[in-house]
Amino acid sequence: MTAPRLKVSDLTLTVGTGAGALTLLSGLSLALAPGASLALTGRSGSGKSSLLHCLGGLLTPEEGTVTWQPEGAPSVILSAAEEGARAAFRRQHLGFVFQFFHLVPTLTALENVALMAELAGLGAPQARAEAMLEAVGLADRRHAFPETLSGGEQQRVAVARALVHGPAAVLADEPTGNLDAQTAETVAEVLFTQTRAVGASLVLVTHDAGLAAQADHTLALGGA
Amino acid sequence: MSLLWRARWRALLREPGQGALLILSLALGVAVVVAVDLVNAASRTAMASASAQLQGASTHRIEGPGGSLSLDAYGALRRAWRAGTLLEGDAPVTGFAPLLEGRLTLPNGSPLRLLGIDPFSSLRQEGFEAGAGAPAAGAQTLSWAQFLTTPGAALLSPAVAPELASGDPLPLPGAPALTVLGRLPGTDADAAPLALAVVDLATAQEWLGATDRLSRVELALPEAPPRSALRRGLERLFPGLLLPEPAPEVRLAPALRAAYPGLALRSQRETELALGSLASAFQLNLAAMGLLALVVGLYLLYGALAYSVRRRLESFGRFRALGVAPAVLRRQVLLEALTFAGLGALLGLMLGRLLAGGLLGLVSATLEGLYDQVAIAALPLDWVPYGKGLVLALGGGLAVAWPLAREAGRAPLLPRAGRPPAQTGGRAGLAFALGLSLLALALLTMPSGYLGALLALAAILLAGAQAVGPVTALVLRGLNRLAAPLPLRLRLPLREASRGLGRAQLALAALVVALATAVGMTIMVSSFRLTVADWLEDRLDAPVLARGQALETARGPLAAALEAARRDGRVSGWVWRQSVDDWLEGLPVRVTLLEAVGREAPALRLSEPLARQLGRTEGGAMVWPGRLSGAEPLAPYYRSYGGGRLELEMPRALWQGPAPVGPWGLAAYGAPEALLPRLQAALPPDGELLAQGPVKARALAIFDRTFRVTAVLQTIAGVVAGVGLLSAFAALALDRRQQLSALRILGAPGPFAARQLLLEAGLLAAVAGLLALPLGALAAWVLCDAVNLRAFQWTLTLHWPPAAFLEALLLAIGAGLFAALGPALRAWRAPTAEALEVLRGQA
Known part of the structure; x- marks a missing residue:
């Protein structure tokens, strides 16, 4: 049996302190196989984005562990790692897609993607980025700056950026939340197709039932 | 408070550091102007006070050859005066007083100036009577009879042996003791501590061993027409900026000139002029530096306001679309500027008073070097420098805010597609710079006097400042092309520097002006020093000098x-x-x-x-x-x-x-x-024998002291620019928070963001430093070959010390890195959770 790519055990996450403290997740456990996709759904404030951030080592849970097993690399308990080690893990083995794209405005589409490859310490970042942009259908827009790209194009650049370094998983927070339905469909297709193409797992947060349905698994939080 | 104002103040309060730095930079500019005015006024008072004690009511003096007047010549002059034929054209003379002056040494080794007068004709009589009658330590009321009949009777200035009372002997090494008869009055509470003893003419001749001669005859001529009200007003407003006017020419009668060819008639003001060239040069430098610091401060105010207004153009447009009148928006911008300027001015007035106190010692030491014993005791109680600082700050604030207020009032009702860069127009800036350069050229080629040359210097610096934005953009574009083979993490700061230029260009321009001035002043002072040293070598080339009557x-x-x-x-x-x-x-x-x-x-x-x-x-x-x-x-x-x-x-x-x-x-x-x-x-x-080596060394020491205060003010102007940089780079870091937070989440390590911010700031500052070098060299040339030449008829051999250029460049880079250090460290230390908060807040 293949070892899970991601294993979450007895996760408890609280936000705020004292009387204002709010427990978002309590005793949550899950496992995700390599190449599988998981959609996190639930109403606003149910803790789906917080769970995604815990998986990416951006938030530290009070209890429980988040363990990653990248292919060909030792497993890492990210929830127990130090800040520097978490950052290193993210740039080597994780890719992120944000709702508002967050591309660097002074870099072209190609450079935005290449920067991630460079941060991951990979050789020939430019060539990798070109290949990735071609894969997401933006080869002809590679020299365009973000401000001249449409929302859908920017998000496809963000997907290319998330995948250029061959990550173990892609974490996407509302990747289509800022797009119209037609563009959202295109972006979702690119996201799922390319994630599978590189063999990465995918965890995405979404309010869109259609998008969630495309995932292999769905986890509804907050009882929704 | 209307909701519009409330919205604005809340926005301002969200970035309190920015507002505080802006107020501080303006306050420092105002402080330098106020301090320089106070110190210049104080030094003028001290010089006038010393001059009044030495010269009394005399307006002119007749000197014999080598500062000695034979008794024969004195007799002829006296007879001509009584006959009313002393001067050419029989010009009237209202007072005629012989005088013998020399030096003795006090027991502590310091010099005592001895002034022998004839009390019945002295032009200083009123002052001395008042002084003699003033209750000195244990003194009774004095009379001129005592002055004439007491052997060695002397009236001492307040600074000489203050512990002695009337009747006490004042021992003098190598000469008989003088008898203290009373005290000379201080001209006011801030009287210069001049070591002066006034004695009867006969006593002076005996004490100085000069029974066959006098030093000179002092004359009182009817007062020349007073200076115009405009000139007096300008002198009060800009102490040190206007050089003293030459006195009207008067000549001795031809018969006397023929009989005694060595006699020279000079006005006291001419003597002051002769003495005062270095002091005037010094005060001129101070005044110019003070105004420069204020200009830099106002420039920064303009920069901050321009950025703030342009960033809000969309919101102004929205208000206009909702029906808010343009006048209301204009008023909002003007009030904002006035608030900053007012707070900056108030803080500046207080800082100026403190700074003046600090500078007093340096300026006093300079004047002592130039004038032997003139020293400043206190700052004047004059409202003009404070009023001027306040008016300049508020007026300047309104002036720089007015075009921006108009821009706010005309904000487009509908937002433009894409986000407009907050950059001042490159072409308009270059056109303005070109106009200023042409003005400078005209001023330098036309006979516009030293004030014209100073104006040309200001125009050149301002032109340079205007060109900083466009030229830096050009340089960065070129560097960007050259950097194509470099990794993206090194190219990114270059791109961001270009983008951040709109935010930082005015602060950079202020830095360029401050650095260019520093380079210009350093080259000017260095050239001046080298030329003076050469001159001393030339004029005092003999190792030994003997002199004497x-x-x-x-x-x-x-x-x-x-x-x-x-x-x-x-x-x-x-x-x-x-x-x-x-x-x-x-x-x-x-x-x-x-x-x-x-x-x-x-x-x-x-x-x-x-x-x-x-x-x-x-x-x-x-x-x-x-x-x-x-x-x-x-x-x-x-x-x-x-x-x-x-x-x-x-x-x-x-x-x-x-x-x-x-x-x-x-x-x-x-x-x-x-x-x-x-x-x-x-x-x-x-006779007197002098080894000239120490004389030269002393002259250079005086020179160095003269310009030390200029260096202090230069540093302050640099600090003003530095504060502007702090503010600009803090804002740049703020603008990049979202981008760097995203990269942090993607896995960029903490030092990545810090390195980006430092590289970006270092790059911008280095380019600014490089631009300051040619501008500084040009400023030095104008200072040496135009300002000094026109003001004092001095030409200086231009000397280009490489260290001045290297220092300026390193200073620029250092200032840039220092200004970005705080934001960089914050970015380095910030936990990833904070990056997440930034993205959440701005999403």
């Missing part, structure tokens, strides 16, 4: 001693010199006649100020009927920084004019340790 009587023994030394190889040669005051083409001149032995024959040369006044800077031939036998070859002029006196020198053999009767000087070229004992033995009793 009776040197001529000892000419034989001195020559014998020198001949003996020459045989021993201890001296290579010597030059006898004697001066005579005369008139050349209507100008009063001092002619120095030279006789060289064992040295190259001296040439006929004019001093630079004289050559410039006569338009004879090229040399050629000189004709001077009655003084030279024919057309004599004129050598190139020699430089002179000794004040306003017009001088020329020539071989004694050329001189056909009246025989000079003044004291002789002897310059000997040989080792001082071997020459001094030999010459000492042959020296007459009143």
